[in-house]
């Protein structure tokens with residue numbers, strides 16, 4: 001069967017997606033992310049109601065322990081859990097998939113990539129343009145961000161280190177997401193979507209769709225490396241549309 005996600009023509013923004021797996025790629029749960037109020041049980045209940053097939057836990061600088069992983073998977077056989085993490089690095093927040101635990105030195109994004117390469121992992125820069133267009137941030141830092149998407153794609157060091165970027169993040173402004181989508185297009189990569197939810201509110205607002213059933217980290221990594229995924233936006237319970245905003249040029 002031909003892949004619907006790697007055809008040369010990209011899906012149209014807003015078109016309803018008919019895909020086998022819809023994964024919330026960026027979510028924080030309590031107590032493993034101390035700033036989250038979302039319990040894992042709530043994630044499953046609310047996630048299934050929204051139409052998610054699973055979630056990538058992106059706890060801050062932490063991967064869940066093996067015994068926690070096993071008990072979660074056996075308690076929720078109908079909801080796929082992947083155990084990633086969101087790492088704070090010198091080049092921003094990164095969604096890292098494939099590491100078994102936090103490793104020394106991965107605060108440096110290059111080291112993080114090196115460690116992921118050893119295990120066939122995947123690296124996504126999360127919300128790369130968050131607050132860069134914000135006048136308050138500009139006032140604080142004394143800098144305004146005035147790169148064109150072309151310049152950002154070409155010159156920002158972060159894009160030499162990651163496999164791809166998050167183009168749809170539920171805590172971003174629409175402008176930040178549209179800009180990131182533009183940069184992904186210029187880099188020639190598919191971007192991911194995730195809510196970045198820290199509570200049940202907004203959970204699954206953005207997600208990442210796959211055309212095969214994702215039921216293991218191996219399959220998830222295989223599809224990510226092959227670029228067979230698309231960022232999605234929640235429409236109504238069980239219905240997601242493609243997030244592939246049209247660009248200006």
Ligand SMILES: [Zn+2]
Nearest residue numbers: 086093126127
């Ligand atoms: Zn973050």
Ligand SMILES: [Zn+2]
Nearest residue numbers: 026058086196
């Ligand atoms: Zn986050």
